[in-house]
Amino acid sequence: MKCTAEIELRDVEEMYINIDPIQAGGRLTADAMKAVIAYGDGYSVCDNCKKPFRLDYIQKPPIADFHQDLAAFVGMDEARVVPGARRGFLAVAGTYVQKGDPVMLTGLSHYTEFIAVENAGGVPLEIPKNEANIITAEAAAARIEEAEQTFGRSPVLLFIDQVDYQYGNLHEVKEIARVAHSHDIPVLVNGAYTVGTMPVDGKALGADFVVGSGHKSMAAPAPSGVLATTSERAEEVFRTTQIKGDVTGRTFGIKEVEMMGCTLMGVTLMGMMASFPHVQERVRHWDEHLANSRLVVDALRSIEGTEVRSEMPRRHTLTRVDTTGSFDKVAETHKKRGFFLSSALKKQGIMGVIPGATKVWKFNTYGLTRAQAEYVAQAYTRIAEENGLSIVSS
Ligand SMILES: Cc1ncc(COP(=O)(O)O)c(C=O)c1O
Numbered sequence: 525m526k527c528t529a530e531i532e533l534r535d536v537e538e539m540y541i542n543i544d545p546i547q548a549g550g551r552l553t554a555d556a557m558k559a560v561i562a563y564g565d566g567y568s569v570c571d572n573c574k575k576p577f578r579l580d581y582i583q584k585p586p587i588a589d590f591h592q593d594l595a596a597f598v599g600m601d602e603a604r605v606v607p608g609a610r611r612g613f614l615a616v617a618g619t620y621v622q623k624g625d626p627v628m629l630t631g632l633s634h635y636t637e638f639i640a641v642e643n644a645g646g647v648p649l650e651i652p653k654n655e656a657n658i659i660t661a662e663a664a665a666a667r668i669e670e671a672e673q674t675f676g677r678s679p680v681l682l683f684i685d686q687v688d689y690q691y692g693n694l695h696e697v698k699e700i701a702r703v704a705h706s707h708d709i710p711v712l713v714n715g716a717y718t719v720g721t722m723p724v725d726g727k728a729l730g731a732d733f734v735v736g737s738g739h740k741s742m743a744a745p746a747p748s749g750v751l752a753t754t755s756e757r758a759e760e761v762f763r764t765t766q767i768k769g770d771v772t773g774r775t776f777g778i779k780e781v782e783m784m785g786c787t788l789m790g791v792t793l794m795g796m797m798a799s800f801p802h803v804q805e806r807v808r809h810w811d812e813h814l815a816n817s818r819l820v821v822d823a824l825r826s827i828e829g830t831e832v833r834s835e836m837p838r839r840h841t842l843t844r845v846d847t848t849g850s851f852d853k854v855a856e857t858h859k860k861r862g863f864f865l866s867s868a869l870k871k872q873g874i875m876g877v878i879p880g881a882t883k884v885w886k887f888n889t890y891g892l893t894r895a896q897a898e899y900v901a902q903a904y905t906r907i908a909e910e911n912g913l914s915i916v917s918s
Pocket residue numbers: 607608609610611634636685687688689714716717736737738739740748749
């Protein structure tokens with residue numbers, strides 16, 4: 525068996541413009557890269573861990589302060605870092621969901637939310653999306669009432685993605701939270717596509733929990749993320765251990781049950797912290813990122829036969845397009861078949877669109893400069909024209 529740990533350096537960021545839908549907001553800053561090297565050792569952040577022994581109390585490096593800043597950043601009272609948004613879902617589901625409990629999700633919820641519910645033994649119930657691919661408060665109210673009739677009690681938790689992963693659409697989060705609260709249902713807002721790229725104010729949204737993904741949207745290494753909550757809910761989801769060793773009588777201090785004590789210990793946390801000042805700054809420029817994205821969307825819409833499946837005008841940089849009537853027509857006769865598009869893009873220094881995809885696909889322009897966005901927009905129309913497609917006004 526070949527046993528080698530030789531790793532080739534990854535040249536994506538230096539050599540290509542990357543519009544991969546899941547990678548755009550997670551690319552590391554130079555400061556995060558430096559921190560990754562300095563804190564590469566496993567428990568490197570524990571050098572100065574003093575009583576009380578828990579990650580979020582460490583003062584040097586300033587992890588305790590970072591936790592406070594994180595909570596404020598998403599408009600909540602308390603925050604913990606977690607190994608990915610999914611572990612935030614797991615902690616909340618682990619706190620509120622018992623076997624057989626109904627839990628509200630949506631027709632656009634991410635699979636990790638479903639699995640968190642499954643792990644706790646809950647019964648997932650989807651709020652359907654409407655014809656415009658939006659989750660509305662009206663649909664939420666109807667589904668909650670239906671659930672109450674079926675189960676004889678209210679759902680124990682509601683998950684709503686602020687921006688979904690399929691269309692990059694913004695949903696009626698605030699209104700849905702209001703409906704959920706009128707049934708005493710706590711609300712988890714999934715900000716995997718928002719926390720770290722656009723301004724998020726959890727309390728203004730009516731969230732009991734805001735979950736973000738470090739590696740998707742906070743320029744942090746994987747797996748990293750944030751779970752933030754209100755002071756009231758913090759007592760529940762961040763409850764501390766009460767267990768004892770039955771022979772030794774040992775107790776385990778103030779370790780938090782859902783956090784398994786401590787969470788991110790080296791590269792992930794320090795990368796996240798090093799990027800944080802940049803992330804705080806960049807959310808103030810969300811409008812510019814959105815404008816860049818609209819430029820690319822307009823270029824795609826100008827190609828005859830191309831349709832945008834996401835809501836219009838775009839309110840997020842993740843967009844779903846349908847090129848069945850344009851690039852896929854080219855693919856039918858092109859010698860590279862469906863791979864012609866990704867291949868043509870790559871030749872022009874652009875990657876991130878799934879190779880072979882010419883029907884329905886997604887891209888995310890977050891983080892591109894204006895010049896890069898213009899370049900990507902022109903690349904699409906150029907490829908279209910070179911392959912005999914017409915450009916019409918969008
Ligand atoms: C909408 C959404 N929520 C949650 C997740 C999971 O995030 P993480 O990888 O941080 O656990 C993803 C990404 O995979 C996602 O797209």
